[in-house]
Every structure is written in C-alpha cells, then in structure tokens.
Amino acid sequence: MFDMMEATRLESLHLAQDPATGLKAIIAIHNSRLGPALGGCRYLPYPSHDAALRDAARLAQGMSYKAALAGLRQGGGKAVIIRSPHVNNRGELFEAFGRFVDSLGGAYITAVDSGTSSADMDCIAQYTRHVTSTTSGGDPSPHTALGVFSGIRASAQARLGSDDLEGLRVAIQGLGHVGYALAEHLAAAGAELLVSDIDPGKVQLAVEQLGARPVPNEALLTTPCDILAPCGLGGVLTSQVVGHLRCAAVAGAANNQLAQPEVADELEGRGILYAPDYVINSGGLIYVALQHQGEQLPTITAHLARIAERLTEVYAHAQADHLSPARIADKLAERILYGEYSGH
Numbered sequence: 001m002f003d004m005m006e007a008t009r010l011e012s013l014h015l016a017q018d019p020a021t022g023l024k025a026i027i028a029i030h031n032s033r034l035g036p037a038l039g040g041c042r043y044l045p046y047p048s049h050d051a052a053l054r055d056a057a058r059l060a061q062g063m064s065y066k067a068a069l070a071g072l073r074q075g076g077g078k079a080v081i082i083r084s085p086h087v088n089n090r091g092e093l094f095e096a097f098g099r100f101v102d103s104l105g106g107a108y109i110t111a112v113d114s115g116t117s118s119a120d121m122d123c124i125a126q127y128t129r130h131v132t133s134t135t136s137g138g139d140p141s142p143h144t145a146l147g148v149f150s151g152i153r154a155s156a157q158a159r160l161g162s163d164d165l166e167g168l169r170v171a172i173q174g175l176g177h178v179g180y181a182l183a184e185h186l187a188a189a190g191a192e193l194l195v196s197d198i199d200p201g202k203v204q205l206a207v208e209q210l211g212a213r214p215v216p217n218e219a220l221l222t223t224p225c226d227i228l229a230p231c232g233l234g235g236v237l238t239s240q241v242v243g244h245l246r247c248a249a250v251a252g253a254a255n256n257q258l259a260q261p262e263v264a265d266e267l268e269g270r271g272i273l274y275a276p277d278y279v280i281n282s283g284g285l286i287y288v289a290l291q292h293q294g295e296q297l298p299t300i301t302a303h304l305a306r307i308a309e310r311l312t313e314v315y316a317h318a319q320a321d322h323l324s325p326a327r328i329a330d331k332l333a334e335r336i337l338y339g340e341y342s343g344h
C-alpha cells in the first residue's frame with residue numbers, strides 16, 4: 001500500500017467501515033499544499049479492495065493537478081464507497097459517510113461523482129459542512145460548458161490564428177449536460193455544428209434548435225472539421241482513431257479522453273492541437289470550489305476566463321519545448337504542486 005502511495009505521491013489514506021449501514025469507504029488525500037482536498041465521491045462495485053484503493057489514489061492525484069492548473073486554493077482528493085449488491089438504506093449509508101468526512105475536520109471536501117447524486121450529497125450534508133454539489137448548489141455543467149467554449153476559442157487562436165468562431169466547423173460527440181450547452185454557445189458564436197449522440201432525441205433537438213448537422217455516431221470522430229469536441233465518454237482518442245482524425249484541434253469536455261498517455265504524442269505528430277482535458281473541463285470544479293468558498297457568480301464567471309489563459313500558456317510552452325500540451329500541463333501542475341519543472 002505504501003508503494004502505491006509513494007508512486008502517486010499520495011499524502012494520506014483514510015478508511016472507514018460501519019457495520020450498521022454497510023459502509024466501506026476510502027478517502028484519498030493527494031496533496032493539500034494549496035488548500036483542503038476537494039474531489040468527488042464514487043459509489044461503485046469494485047473487484048477488490050485493492051482496486052478501490054488504486055482508483056481513489058489515481059483519481060485524487062488527477063484532482064490535485066486539475067485544481068492546481070485551475071488556479072484554485074484547493075488540493076486534490078477523492079472518495080470511494082464500495083458498492084455491495086445489497087444495501088438496506090442508501091440514505092443512512094451516505095449519512096454514515098458524512099460522519100466519516102466530518103471526522104477529517106475539513107481536510108477533505110466531497111462532491112458528486114460516478115454513482116452518486118445531489119440527493120446523496122444532501123444526506124451527507126446532514127452531518128458535515130464539508131460537502132458540495134448538494135441539490136441547492138446548482139448544476140456545474142453550464143460552467144463546464146462555458147469553460148470549454150472559451151477553451152475552444154483559445155485553441156482556435158493557437159492553431160488557426162484567430163479566435164473568431166464564425167463559420168468554424170465544430171464536431172461535438174455527446175449532447176448531454178455539457179455538450180448541449182456548449183453547442184448553444186458555439187451556435188450563438190456562428191460556428192457550424194456537426195453533432196452526434198446515442199440518443200437521437202438530443203440530436204433532433206440540436207438540429208431543430210441550433211441548426212446543427214447530424215453525423216452518425218461511428219463517423220463523428222473522423223468527420224472533417226476544424227475542432228473536434230469529445231463531450232461523451234472518456235478513452236475515445238485511441239492510436240487507431242488518431243490515425244484517422246481530420247481536425248486541426250481536439251478540445252472537448254470529456255474526462256480522460258486519451259486512451260493512453262502516449263496518444264498525446266501521436267496527436268502532436270499529426271499536427272493536431274490537443275487541449276488537455278483536465279484543463280479545458282475545469283469549469284465545473286471552479287464553480288463547485290468557489291461556491292463552497294462563498295464566492296458569488298460574477299467572481300466565479302471571472303475565474304472561468306482563466307481557463308483560456310491557462311490553455312494559451314500551455315500551448316506556448318508546448319511549442320517552445322517541443323512537447324505535447326498534455327505533457328506540458330502535467331509539468332506545469334507539478335511545478336505548482338512540488339516546485340519542479342525542467343523547461344521554460
């Protein structure tokens with residue numbers, strides 16, 4: 001376990017079990033140099049306790065990097081509640097988790113993640129104030145979409161020499177909470193939209209409301225366009241897909257877009273600019289973190305503008321150092337977190 005902690009530079013691991021509710025939970029705090037660790041709580045079945053520990057550690061590390069590059073006074077953490085096939089009372093389970101979060105005295109702040117909902121956060125909030133994304137907090141997706149929109153502008157500027165989106169062809173995969181809101185911003189800016197979703201109703205809506213052109217799901221990623229915006233699943237950028245891309249830049253909301261880290265170099269090799277996912281999609285985290293700190297909407301919206309500035313900085317370093325933006329983003333995050341960076 002300590003080898004894994006050392007490998008991910010994890011600060012601390014906290015475990016709790018509660019026979020009365022069936023709670024088996026892990027809280028991983030990766031780095032608290034910038035502030036208390038913030039990160040979602042997953043509620044999923046795991047093949048082993050070891051797999052759950054590794055998931056918590058890996059995701060907590062990702063949150064540290066994301067918060068650092070988002071310019072937040074926040075560290076990275078993640079919680080995992082191991083889901084068993086039989087749960088007597090979901091509400092009581094999350095209340096027990098709330099007591100666990102509270103026992104850490106604010107070192108970890110929890111949020112919605114895979115398998116959890118705002119209603120679960122409301123249960124947690126009965127026992128701790130170190131919780132975000134409750135039902136009263138509002139949906140972070142519009143803020144994520146706004147951040148991605150400004151990141152697309154920054155990417156167009158860096159790759160195509162102008163941030164004017166009028167007439168630019170943007171292909172969006174996935175018209176969910178973030179993808180559809182992004183499509184609305186892009187349509188308002190005059191972009192030409194090519195869209196796909198496994199839900200034909202969402203595609204139909206984008207066609208009728210935004211004048212988007214539908215593209216079959218299997219063709220969207222490789223359709224000719226200026227900007228490709230993956231806003232559905234993660235892992236869509238495989239080596240095979242990258243070989244067939246026909247876009248100038250990839251800039252979308254989906255988490256973990258690169259199937260493997262090396263794919264970033266393959267994109268670079270093909271001259272395709274890649275907006276590191278955790279930088280461009282940090283609007284939701286910014287919203288949740290600043291809202292928890294008591295900031296008002298104008299301050300939050302102003303902070304979202306820094307996403308484009310950060311991406312522009314990442315692209316400039318990438319060009320100067322002949323490295324992919326993904327590697328540069330990691331290096332910049334490590335400089336903020338550990339004071340290490342051996343480049344510009």
Ligand code: NAD
Binds near residue numbers: 198255282
């Ligand atoms: P969502 O579930 O609301 O939307 C995802 C959409 O993608 C759905 O409409 C779904 O039908 C569609 N989809 C799934 N597989 C598809 C496929 N193969 N082809 C085409 N469409 C497909 O999720 P969301 O909240 O909009 O998030 C989208 C992505 O952005 C996810 O990867 C998420 O992790 C990431 N993200 C979201 C936020 C946020 O604030 N919601 C923040 C950061 C990152």
